[in-house]
Amino acid sequence: MPNVISADGTIRQDNWTVVARPEDGESLALPNGPCLIPVDLWLAGHEHFAGRDDIGVWFDSHQEPEHLGERANELPVVAVNFPKFSDGRGYSIARLLRERYAYRNELRAIGDVLLDQLQFMKRCGFDAYALRPDKDAAKGQDCLNFFSQSYQAATDTDLPLFRRRAS
Amino acid sequence: MYVYDEHDRQLARERVAQFRDQTRRALNGELEEDEFLPLRLQNGLYVQRLAPMLRICVPYGMLRSEQLRRLARITRDYDKGYAHFTTRTNIQLNWPRLEDVPDILAELADVEMHANQTSGNCIRNTTTDPFSGVQDDEVADPRPYCEIIRQWSTFHPEFAFLPRKFKVAVNASEKTDRAAIQVHDIGLQMVRNDAGDLGFRVHVGGGLGRTPMVGPVIREFLPELDLLTYLEAILRVYNRYGRRDNKFKARIKILVKALTPEGFAEKVEAEWAHIKDSPTRLTPEAVAHFQQYFTEPSYQSLENASDQLAEQRFTNREFDQWVTHNVDQHKKPGYAIVTLSLKKTGVPPGDVSDRQLEQIADLADEYSFGEARATHEQNVVLADVRQDRLFELWEKLRPLGFATANLNTLTDVICCPGGDYCALANAKSIPVAEAIQRRFDDLDYLYDLGKIDLNISGCMNACGHHHVGNIGVLGVDKKGEEFYQISLGGDSHHNARIGKILGPSFAREDMPDVIARLIDVYVEKRTEEETFLDTYQRIGMNPFKERVYA
Numbered sequence: 001m002p003n004v005i006s007a008d009g010t011i012r013q014d015n016w017t018v019v020a021r022p023e024d025g026e027s028l029a030l031p032n033g034p035c036l037i038p039v040d041l042w043l044a045g046h047e048h049f050a051g052r053d054d055i056g057v058w059f060d061s062h063q064e065p066e067h068l069g070e071r072a073n074e075l076p077v078v079a080v081n082f083p084k085f086s087d088g089r090g091y092s093i094a095r096l097l098r099e100r101y102a103y104r105n106e107l108r109a110i111g112d113v114l115l116d117q118l119q120f121m122k123r124c125g126f127d128a129y130a131l132r133p134d135k136d137a138a139k140g141q142d143c144l145n146f147f148s149q150s151y152q153a154a155t156d157t158d159l160p161l162f163r164r165r166a167s
Numbered sequence: 168m169y170v171y172d173e174h175d176r177q178l179a180r181e182r183v184a185q186f187r188d189q190t191r192r193a194l195n196g197e198l199e200e201d202e203f204l205p206l207r208l209q210n211g212l213y214v215q216r217l218a219p220m221l222r223i224c225v226p227y228g229m230l231r232s233e234q235l236r237r238l239a240r241i242t243r244d245y246d247k248g249y250a251h252f253t254t255r256t257n258i259q260l261n262w263p264r265l266e267d268v269p270d271i272l273a274e275l276a277d278v279e280m281h282a283n284q285t286s287g288n289c290i291r292n293t294t295t296d297p298f299s300g301v302q303d304d305e306v307a308d309p310r311p312y313c314e315i316i317r318q319w320s321t322f323h324p325e326f327a328f329l330p331r332k333f334k335v336a337v338n339a340s341e342k343t344d345r346a347a348i349q350v351h352d353i354g355l356q357m358v359r360n361d362a363g364d365l366g367f368r369v370h371v372g373g374g375l376g377r378t379p380m381v382g383p384v385i386r387e388f389l390p391e392l393d394l395l396t397y398l399e400a401i402l403r404v405y406n407r408y409g410r411r412d413n414k415f416k417a418r419i420k421i422l423v424k425a426l427t428p429e430g431f432a433e434k435v436e437a438e439w440a441h442i443k444d445s446p447t448r449l450t451p452e453a454v455a456h457f458q459q460y461f462t463e464p465s466y467q468s469l470e471n472a473s474d475q476l477a478e479q480r481f482t483n484r485e486f487d488q489w490v491t492h493n494v495d496q497h498k499k500p501g502y503a504i505v506t507l508s509l510k511k512t513g514v515p516p517g518d519v520s521d522r523q524l525e526q527i528a529d530l531a532d533e534y535s536f537g538e539a540r541a542t543h544e545q546n547v548v549l550a551d552v553r554q555d556r557l558f559e560l561w562e563k564l565r566p567l568g569f570a571t572a573n574l575n576t577l578t579d580v581i582c583c584p585g586g587d588y589c590a591l592a593n594a595k596s597i598p599v600a601e602a603i604q605r606r607f608d609d610l611d612y613l614y615d616l617g618k619i620d621l622n623i624s625g626c627m628n629a630c631g632h633h634h635v636g637n638i639g640v641l642g643v644d645k646k647g648e649e650f651y652q653i654s655l656g657g658d659s660h661h662n663a664r665i666g667k668i669l670g671p672s673f674a675r676e677d678m679p680d681v682i683a684r685l686i687d688v689y690v691e692k693r694t695e696e697e698t699f700l701d702t703y704q705r706i707g708m709n710p711f712k713e714r715v716y717a
């Protein structure tokens with residue numbers, strides 16, 4: 001079970017499992033316990049899944065948050081996969097979910113989640129980070145707070161530095 | 168020029184501490200090589216053919232004398248005592264040690280410098296016209312906007328892992344474009360609309376490299392205060408839809424082409440409609456805040472020193488030539504813009520020693536309010552020199568090797584470091600530049616030839632901007648041997664154009680002869696008024712081809 005770091009740097013372990021996309025011809029098998037399923041399958045089977053607090057979704061980096069839109073708030077957890085840490089699409093997905101669709105519940109980074117990107121993720125609205133298991137979760141706190149302020153507005157602040165300076 | 172406040176200083180310090188920690192973790196194995204790679208690139212650190220290479224950011228080319236002195240000291244203490252000015256107005260050190268880089272960055276931060284985002288798949292240094300603020304035909308001073316873009320793009324959390332590198336350039340002159348904005352990922356031309364409001368014409372998807380392209384206009388007029396929200400919309404569309412499966416198709420130009428400029432513009436406008444009024448929208452106060460750093464220095468009210476200059480020019484022919492080629496008109500009477508040529512034959516284009524950096528600093532203090540500017544042609548500008556002191560300045564420049572009166576001529580070559588330094592090179596570029604400079608060593612002949620841009624790159628990455636040279640030279644590898652392909656007709660200015668390939672490539676030793684034959688064709692065919700480019704456009708490729716491959 002991977003360590004999950006929260007936005008405040010605390011470490012927890014939880015039992016949300018990520019359900020991989022089933023192979024062609026196979027159907028989705030739900031494990032015991034809470035799980036995250038591919039977002040398109042949740043949308044396709046909305047009538048089965050709606051209202052369940054033990055089922056969340058995950059986006060792969062090419063998937064479009066527009067398809068889920070404001071329905072995101074029906075979900076307890078939305079995850080965004082980083083297939084490779086250098087694939088930056090997940091940052092845009094996160095900001096859109098938070099800023100455009102006003103998603104309020106947990107937004108979790110999964111996949112190739114490393115320490116040095118945590119603060120970017122936090123700024124884009126992620127509040128849970130399933131750190132790659134070989135990385136030291138104890139360093140999460142420091143890495144989430146390398147910078148004490150920022151130049152631009154993002155999900156975490158409405159005040160770009162130019163607005164703070166002017167006031 | 169811009170001066171850090173406590174916010175900038177704090178962020179700069181935190182950046183150094185972050186990179187120190189990252190370097191330590193890389194050296195002790197906590198960070199794997201591929202994990203450290205983008206982190207070090209975003210701090211300007213490459214690992215090159217011979218050693219690491221550190222690219223230090225010079226935001227939109229502006230340098231203060233204390234910064235030049237610090238750079239000189241850094242090259243002495245951590246390197247081999249020289250540095251290289253790049254075509255994106257940055258400065259490169261070729262031999263730093265990886266473990267010293269955090270200390271170098273700390274030394275830079277002391278003088279308000281950094282190496283942020285000078286490499287990697289992120290938003291790079293914004294460049295502009297080196298004559299900003301001192302020429303009389305600019306719509307407005309572009310530098311406050313460049314600084315606004317610098318701050319917005321610095322550590323932008325959403326755009327640190329783009330499909331590929333991303334370069335923005337701003338131009339404000341109506342007559343000319345010294346920043347080559349149309350071959351940038353985003354080119355911003357400052358304009359006023361019919362109502363007299365300030366704004367930008369937005370070009371997107373220009374670029375050199377493997378698929379050279381002139382950036383189409385996607386918006387004719389973007390109001391000034393909408394600058395950042397619109398950039399954010401462009402970057403978001405690119406971050407989401409730019410190709411990530413193939414490094415050679417990952418630049419924004421490929422996306423713009425695939426969607427068509429109209430299709431791309433529609434996507435951007437749709438995104439922008441959502442974020443146009445977000446807190447990222449600039450305020451008049453914010454713009455005014457940045458403008459206050461770029462006010463005029465304390466000019467004296469002077470008359471043009473016309474008589475004095477005329478006499479000095481009349482009595483000294485070399486001075487006269489230097490004034491003709493290396494001195495430009497300033498908006499203030501009695502002042503002039505001076506360009507120091509870093510293109511002396513025998514010195515790799517753009518290279519300076521530690522001592523020369525200090526000399527430039529001294530000259531800037533003595534003659535130009537303590538400031539100097541790097542140009543994309545790899546020269547250095549002193550923007551505010553009194554006309555009545557030009558002669559005195561020229562006499563000082565000569566022994567220092569900065570007075571070569573060859574600006575904009577064939578020997579003012581733009582040239583990348585090439586195979587002598589760069590791990591990606593197919594071929595050396597510096598020796599080709601030098602051989603051509605030696606061949607064309609007669610200044611009178613050069614002046615007679617007039618304005619010719621000769622640009623040389625050691626590989627397809629086109630750091631030497633060969634596609635937009637009137638004559639472009641590209642190093643290619645043929646079965647392990649270094650060859651050079653020539654293109655003609657490129658132009659980096661308002662009528663930006665990509666050059667066309669002349670034909671099969673040449674061996675290095677043939678290059679000076681080949682260039683000479685191309686020049687002969689021009690000399691024979693030109694009319695009195697025509698530049699090389701004009702003649703090429705009138706007579707086309709064939710006469711050149713016939714001569715060279717005869």
Ligand code: SF4
Nearest residue numbers: 583589592625626630
């Ligand atoms: S053009 Fe190629 S050889 Fe020249 S500096 Fe760029 S990458 Fe290196």
